[in-house]
Amino acid sequence: MFACIFVPNFPVAAVFRAEPELRAQAVAIFEGKPPLEKLLAVNESAGRIGITPGMTKAQSELCSELTLRPRSPLQESVTHAALLDCAQSFSPCVEDAAADTAILDLAGMESLFGSLPEIARNLFRRVAELGLDGNVAVASNPDAAILAARGFSGVTVIPPGKESETLGSLPVEVLFANGSEGKKKEDEEQKESARLLATLDRWGVRNLRALAALPEVALSERLGQEGLRWQQLARGAASRTLVPVEAPAIFEEAIELEYPIVLLEPLAFLLNRLLEQICVRLASRALNTQQLRLTLELQNLAGVDPQLDTCGIPSESDASQGASQKAAQYFISGRQSKFCRTLSLPLPMLDPKLFLKLLQLDLNAHPPGAPILKIHLAAEPARPRSAQGGLFLPPSPEPEKLELTLARIAGLIGESRVGSLELLDTHRAEGFRMRRFVPEATQEKRSPKIGKPLEEKSAVAALRIFRPPLRATVTLENGQMVRVVCAKKKEVQGNVLWKAGPWRSSGDWWEREAWARDEWDIALQNAEGIALFRLVHDLLGGGWFVEGTYD
Template identity: 40%
Template structure:
């Protein structure tokens, strides 16, 4: 048995605008509440298989006189339940239930209210319908061909489904071909086809409500392992992976709040909708992965490291894990390229380091587009893809290689004492590790070059830079060219680096 739902007021534009968060129209969502076998024929028409629904909505055969009445009563109960749920969604629909989907579609579109067609009474219900209501697309007839057949029906005087159903099959096949034969079967309600299924929405989320609160990490790891195994199995079934995990923990404080507010936890889907909760009552974490993964063991260890770094403030009563589905990574290494560490193992190592020294101190430094000297930030570490080495020789571009100078920067800068005359450095005496190299008389100086910025911040910076040449007879190198600067915020001198 097949049931068809026809929305009397929907249009194509309205159907597109009314799609909800699942990506389907309300008609499709309504059909999925009854059966997983759903076809959306058009924007206003949905047909689905209701075989076996009598076990849920039917009446026991002993109650009625015979089994036929019991079957009719169960079908009527299914139609009434569809109408009841549609009324809750404010849908104005026609309902038809028939032995084949095409008969149910035509009955729902043409008959207002609820129509139930028995197997032997199909033609009795379809015969009065106008031939203009015949859906040629169900018989796989193209639009141009459908116009020709409609003109032929008008010449023959065919006005209803019954007129077409009573025509001799041989004559229809001779004049209209197989298209006419399929259309006649549509009018007779004798088609037999498989419905084109709508794929149900894919959801990669696992949740579990705990009978007793959990406050220790070891028993909680078994719960996470169970959920991650199922989540990764779903990803593997669709040949997908994930690059983002979202962990949501409902703590015992949230339950106490709901009990004090008189709200049942079983009927509450989103605890944040109850009222204003503290941030510690609902523990949410998001883990972004550098590459798509679906290994439950790796994901479990990453989640445990994150929970150890930022544990919830109260025992846990509910766990939810959701994954962002993406295509899995595909990599092909060369025979002569050194093997890089596996991304999964590398991510676990980085998570351990972040646990020890803090997440803000682990990653790759990235230079900032700012005037502040040596400004950088830490970004997430990612393995660089192997690139072919350029064959061009940089020395061939430089006409005079002897004129190239390198600058060796000291991090942190070395502290020095500078003697000045009228603000110009004349002698430098280094301290500590720089005392054996950065010292002597200044024989040449260029500068100063003043730079400053971030005056609106607490760590404002301002300094004067000089390039100086030093001569020290006692040093190994007779002349050293370096860059020094004076920090204007504390009036101290530093050596930023030397020129090679």
């Protein structure tokens, strides 16, 4: 058995998917070069007020109730991809029959998804979740399923052997609507179809039942093999092999805006819509995502060069520290510039609300800097994480919550100032870098040893660092330091009671950032009492610094 998903009035459906608020209005889609634009498709409301496909745009503009939208190949391709995803979520064997049509082989699917009517209803519901009004038909052969989906609205299930009877009431035009409305037909093919339709009309053949009842030999004599093929289709007896396609795992959604968006708040509404659509598509393929790429096409304002606007570009220090996994890029293409943000997640996730919040926080920190004309969002698919928490394992932060918390903290104090530590292989002071805090990965790597007593380690005296080091004035007597005064910090001054050192270290002499220093551990008597400090003499720069205090 085969199922067919057909989306009638595909260009309109694609626009409705991007702008659901238009559903209640009369909408017409136009295409062509100005000033010769013509209406390509209209919705039912537009048809009721007398708007028909083929009218010129100028004619249709006389109707004030009508909303006009240009044909969007981008939206149509995205909708087509979503349709294929939907079909793939039920069967691995899917044929991409047309932009608005997908056929899937249901052989063996009954044991997984239930009876055929149940599968058809689920398919219908899943198509509706994608924001499309589609028809679903199930029949014993692909062509019968296509005809039923094109002819009957809603869900149709044709039992085996009942194809001719069920399809009989459909008009013969259904046969010639084969091929997509979204694709351009060859002119010759269109003419041939029109000629054949006119012939059948002259014969008084109005529906498929009449066509199926014609004598085969006489039909073959008059219309040739093509006529016989049409008759086989009308009887629902044509048989062919399905041509399955491997739907590419590309999850992209886009919106072209009629007017540029300036504020981030309206952008959030559109992003929410795109994210929900992508998440539905990913969920239908049982996938999550670990990376989201947002590309905004910006209006190139006169006198404003986005290259000069550095608010969206991470500083070099950020990039070198590697703390930020997000990257912003500006590049100019033609008259418009593009602004890209990449959101890398530590783990595969699938929560549109979380993604929206993360994107909002990211865009707040790195605003695009110019009005937005087009939004393109792509998700890199990833397998869902499979982790089972143990009853006796210590609790760990929930990854989704933690990611949002870290993004909020990063928005508060800066991306490079939150994360986990990574020590560098160097003796240089401050030889560390910040990296992303990912709790889950470490948990899998090193689960705590349950039941094994934790070995007690003796406490290690900790140093508290002054960042940046405090410049100090050191008084020497007979080559021995006797007093240290630090102008910036009143607590760090007093007579030297005790000292140990110096310990000399140096490094990176082969590079520009060479360093050489002597270190002392000193005890100072100040107003509060005795405190231990680390004093450093910079041998290259020549200054004295208090680097930290032992605490």
